[in-house]
Amino acid sequence: MKDEGRRMESAAGSPGVRFRFILGPSVVLGILLSFTGIMPAQETQTPPRTQENPQRDQRILVDVNLVTLRFTIRDQQGRFLNTLTRDQFRVFENQEQKEMAFFEAPSNKGATQAGPLFLAFLLDVSGSTFATRSEEIIAAQTFFDNIHQVTQLGIFGFTDKLIPFQDFTSERGPALKAFAEARQHLGQTAIYDSLSQLMDRMGNRAKQSDRKVVILVSDAMDKAYAKWRALAAKAKSNNITIYTILVPSAAQLYIGNAADSEALPSQALKAGQEEAFARLALDSGGKSFAGFETILDFDQTLAQIDDDIYGNLYSVGFYTDNPYLDKTERQIRVETLQQGAKVSALFQNLPERLSQKKKYISALFDAGSLSRLSEATGLQFEEIGAELDVLPSDREGGQLGLPFRIKISPFSLRGSRKEGVRTQFGIIGLLLDRQGREVVRLREFFRASLSPKEIEVGRAIIYTNKLFAPPGRYDLRLAVLELASWRVTAFQSPVEIVENR
Structure with missing residues (x-):
């Protein structure tokens, strides 16, 4: 050869x-x-x-065996049941019933939803964030199973322009399919221009009084980051709440922070871009997520966003006998004694080493x-x-x-x-x-x-x-x-x- x-x-x-x-x-x-x-x-x-x-270090040693689960409960008509008590649940790990270490009922006690909600995922598909796509897809499946029925879901991507993968729909299947099939497109990263186009699109579909949410996933590497303030103001005036999830840039992944390359932004520029990305969310009334924990625990990041938007998640925890099991070896289920009630897919925070x-x-x-x-x-x-x-x-x-x-x-x-x-x-x-x-x-x-x-x-x-x-x-x-x-x-x-x- x-x-x-x-x-x-x-x-x-x-x-x-x-x-x-x-x-x-x-x-x-x-x-x-x-x-x-x-x-x-x-x-x-x-x-x-x-x-x-x-x-x-001591805190890590104490909590390493703790497994936390977050989920919703619905009745046969699909309505959320948010008033169940601790004694109405059973938790099993690999067929063995576990004692609950803690229990927390949903914050939205009445399980109410004030009118329709338009929720859009805006995904950076410029190629700079694809190292994390599989984690996002897996977490999105659980997220879609735990949201309110009145939610209109839209899946959008962006490079230097907005790319609609799935326009707003009440059907979860097409939205999940679009999320999983969002592919890399050629083009630069234009976060703020694409977000502005998405806001206009949401304004054309929804009423001014309707709740609107954008979950923005990107590495924040847009040189036009000074536009964040105007976009945050536009979001507030249009009743749009933004959640930003900062994921690593492929430029940094493949080059490395210590490399001497003009392709890398300066530390000052990078810090400014990331701060603008976070402030965009906070000033709109949303939250910002960053750090490697966000990537490793993407499931928990979306659980926090889900609970912040809807407030319908139960939280329970138990101590596992074997924190070193892989996910594929750990079978966890939650059962409820409430007749006719159904447990959703579980947001899981597992110790596993x-x-x-x-x-x-x-x-x-x-x-x-x-x-x-x-x-x-x-x-x-x-x-x-x-x-x-x-x-x-x-x-x-x-x-x-x-x-x-x-x-x-x-x-x-x-x-x-x-x-x-x-x-x-x-x-x-x-x-x-x-x-x-x-x-x-x-x-x-x-x-x-x-x-x-x-x-x-x-x-x-x-x-x-x-x-x-x-x-x-x-x-x-x-x-x-x-x-x-x-x-x-x-x-x-x-x-x-x-x-x-």
Whole structure:
């Protein structure tokens, strides 16, 4: 094969980032396709963080086993039942009844809804936020099952203009289908112009007195962010409440915060854009959500918005005996003793290794959090079928480095044999010296695609890289994350970099 052993340079020309197609007589063929943009090199060293706040750590230890559920109850006519009491519910985990740790009834005691409500999702489909789309889709299914029947749902996207995927409808099926099928379009990010067009569209469909809500999902990277104040005023005058959800920018994901590239906005510009995005929501009477927790717990973000709009959610909690179960291994159901009542789909906040897993995921989106990665060693993660091969150290371009290779089995990923695999991965890692100090750090994202035929003939996904450091003994810590599922496989291995003469 002509591509055997061929290295593919990063667009930034960094010697630290390599991808390779590999083929040998007894080796599975590795394919890595469709990586985008400029790939980041190893990030610059920062001083290690001091010990965390002990009170915060204690809180995590106490609450790590707590599972929280939020849901609505309807009667046979579809009307909300918001006055049920604690003793009318039963909670089960894997067929075992659990004792409720807390119970909270809905805030909207009368289950009233003052007239029709027009609710629009406005999704950034410029391509800059697609790393989080699968989380949004899964959460939207639960959200749609918990909203009031009088709600008119609309699904819209935007690049440099408004894109209607589904005009306002009372049918949940078409709205969910449109949400799931919203695809990337070419164009720049024009948040505020697109929002203005959507407001005009809502004004043409709804009465002035009708409640109107926009849930805006974007990375906030619009250079025209100074328009936020005028848009917030327009929203208030038209009885429109805006909720903003800030998700990571693909430019930052693929380039990395430490990269030296003109494609990245300055920190001042980025801060201004994000502040405008938040103020847009707050000044309209809505709320703003940001931070990596918003991505990891997208289900809970939409639960908070749902409860803020309607106030029909019950909240219950219980302590699980096994906080380390994956979602696929945890079957939770809520039953009510109220005759004829139906429990909606559940907003679930599951522990599943939460305190440790969040450190890995945080490190992908925040360079500062990467300095705390060395703390995330209390649990083993083997949720993706992956193997690490550390290769003999060698010199390249006058620098001494440690090559390594990660081989990912497609059979451990979604899709696999019948549909093929199309997914994204994040790689994060640290090389620590014998005193636990950071020497090299690594953070980047890549996309992988395998057809059913390629999987059938035994092809796998292979990622290769090299960490440059002086001779010595080190502790290598790496983690592979699949963005679609947030599943993690982590590696920790003692390594030695030696001068081979």
